[in-house]
Structures are given as structure tokens and as C-alpha cells.
Amino acid sequence: MTSCARCAYARSSPALRNIAFFYGNTPDFSELEKYQFVVLEPSGQFKLPTNRGQGTHWLAYVSVGEVTSLRDYYSAMPKNWVVGRNTEWGSELIDQGAPGWPVFFAERVIAPLVQSGYRGFFFDTLDSYQLFATDEKxxxxNQRGLIAVIREVNKHFPSAKIILNRGFELLPQIHDQVYAVAFESLFKGWSEARGMYVDVPQDDRSWLLDRARIVKRNYGLPVIAIDYCAPADKQCAHDVVRRIRGDGLIPYVSDGHLLTINLAALSKD
Structure with a gap:
């Protein structure tokens, strides 16, 4: 897209007001439809609503940089595309520079989701290549490979809304093909290795807020902050939502695995 195409894309896209993330197998659509945008884990045994919730945009969670054997497309991937392992999450790392990967991703990963009714995608694990890329080359x-992946998806499905989880270093090349940028753990995080909720250090928070300001200033994209609180701690969720809004970002707060629906981000305070 050119900059003018970006303007046309922005005019045809609704302004992002609120968003929820739910990765469970049994989504409560009556609750989720209260949100404007909802990101779902598409491997669950459910079908998207077809005759209700027309005001809700359903987006599919997609791991770009990593894969597990549970994904339908895993067995069709050439084995030499796997170049490492993320031991914390038990997933395999994909070489983003592998020839054929962008087309495979668009046709074998994304196309079936479009056929299932998803109107956009939340691209996760965009920085996983850093786990195995030990040199600048x-x-x-891998950065060029990720850019090619996003461009290929946009070529196949130009009306799809694409939200990146981080991917800050990619934005100079593909910001005009992106609807929004998200990141996790601004104030409260989840440690999978330790199995506990954690406070985010000030230095990490300052770095993320600097990135958010650059994204908003340079590219005019909305920025989403996803934080984590124990489901029973309602006060934590409301406090974090208020603090995220105070920094000019769009909030969502849930449990560490995004398996509960939290309506705190819809509150007006």
C-alpha cells in the first residue's frame, strides 16, 4: 500500500474503541459481543456466530513465529523450516526467511480462517526469531521474512484487519498494512515459567511506553496494552485498566492464559 492507500484503508476501518482476547474452547458469545473487537483462539471446537453480533469483529489468534504439532498445518510444513524450540511454551521456532513460507502461511494458515468467518488476525510471536538469531545477518x-509474510496476507486478503503483537522493528516497512499494534504486560504480567502474576519493572514499562509513543506519532496506529491479573482480583483489573487508559492506550486485562472474559475494559471510569 502507498500512503494514500493507507488513508483509504483508515477511512474504511472503524476506529478501535475496545477489544477483548479470549483463548478458551467455549467462548460465551453473549458476553464477548459487548466488545467491538474480539480475538479468539481458533482451535476451539466452536463456530462463530452467523446471525448475531453483527457489530463485533471476530479476529483469529495466529502464532507466526512458533508452531506446535496441534496445528492443522503442522504436518504439511517442511521439517527444515523448524530451527529451534521455545522450551517455556513447548513450541517450535519457525525460520521466517524460509523460501515458500509466506505463501504457505497465507494459503494454509490464513485462508482456512477466512473461510471460517474471521475478519482479521492477531499476529503473535513476531519476535520469536530472536531466540535463535544470534547474528545480525x-x-x-527473519525480519525480511516476517515483512514478506504480512505483505502476502495483505495481498490475499486486503480487507482483513491485522493487529501485531509488538513487531515494532517491522513497522517502517508494513505500517500501512496494519490496523493496530498490541503488547503485553505494561503494569502486571504473567510468568509462565514461575506460574505466577508479576509486577512489571519500571524500566520495562518505560521502554514499552516509548515504543507506544513512536507507533502513535509516526504511524497513527492505535496501541493496545494487554495486562494480567488473577480472575478473582477485580480491583486489580479495574486499577490496571484505569492506569493503561491514563497512558492513552486501549486496555484489556485477563488471567495469565486469557481463559476468562473480563468486562473491566468496558468500564467508563
Whole structure:
């Protein structure tokens, strides 16, 4: 897209007011439809609503940089595309610079989701290449691969809303093909390795807020902050939502695995 195409894309897209993330197998659509946008884990045994919730945009969670054997497309991937392992999450790392990966991703990963009714995608694990890229050449190769992946998806499905989880280093090349940028753990985070909720250090928070300001100033994209509180701690969720809004960002707060629906982000305070 050119900059003018970006303007047309922005005019045809609704302004992002609120968003929820739910990765469970049994979504309560009557609750989720209270949100404007909802990101779902598409591997669950459910079908998207077809005759209700017309005001809700359903987006599919998609892991770009990592894959597990549970994904339908896993067995069709050439084995040499796997170049490492994320031991914390038990997933395999994908070489983003592998020839054929962008087309495979668009046709074998994204196309079935479009056929299922999803109107956009939340691209996760965009920085996973950093777990195995130990030199600048490999890092640049994988960054170029990720850019090619996003462009290929946009070519196949130009009306789809694409939200990135981080991917800050990619934005100079593909910001005009992105609807919004998200990141996790601004105030409260979840440690999978420790199995506990954690406070985010000030230095990490300052770095994320600097990135958010750059995204908003340079590219005019909305920025989403996803934080984590124990489901029973309602006060934590409301406090974090208020603090995220105070920094000019769009909030969502849930449990560490995004398996509960939290309506705190819809509150007006």
C-alpha cells in the first residue's frame, strides 16, 4: 500500500474503541459481543456466530513465529523450516526467511480462517526469531521474512484487519498494512515459567511506553496494552485498566492464559 492507500484503508476501518482476547474452547458469545473487537483462539471446537453480533469483529489468534504439532498445518510444513524450540511454551521456532513460507502461511494458515468467518488476525510471536538469531545477518533475514509474510496476507486478503503483537522493528516497512499494534504486560504480567502474576519493572514499562509513543506519532496506529491479573482480583483489573487508559492506550486485562472474559475494559471510569 502507498500512503494514500493507507488513508483509504483508515477511512474504511472503524476506529478501535475496545477489544477483548479470549483463548478458551467455549467462548460465551453473549458476553464477548459487548466488545467491538474480539480475538479468539481458533482451535476451539466452536463456530462463530452467523446471525448475531453483527457489530463485533471476530479476529483469529495466529502464532507466526512458533508452531506446535496441534496445528492443522503442522504436518504439511517442511521439517527444515523448524530451527529451534521455545522450551517455556513447548513450541517450535519457525525460520521466517524460509523460501515458500509466506505463501504457505497465507494459503494454509490464513485462508482456512477466512473461510471460517474471521475478519482479521492477531499476529503473535513476531519476535520469536530472536531466540535463535544470534547474528545480525540472521536477524535481518527473519525480519525480511516476517515483512514478506504480512505483505502476502495483505495481498490475499486486503480487507482483513491485522493487529501485531509488538513487531515494532517491522513497522517502517508494513505500517500501512496494519490496523493496530498490541503488547503485553505494561503494569502486571504473567510468568509462565514461575506460574505466577508479576509486577512489571519500571524500566520495562518505560521502554514499552516509548515504543507506544513512536507507533502513535509516526504511524497513527492505535496501541493496545494487554495486562494480567488473577480472575478473582477485580480491583486489580479495574486499577490496571484505569492506569493503561491514563497512558492513552486501549486496555484489556485477563488471567495469565486469557481463559476468562473480563468486562473491566468496558468500564467508563
Amino acid at each position: 540472521t536477524r535481518l533475514r
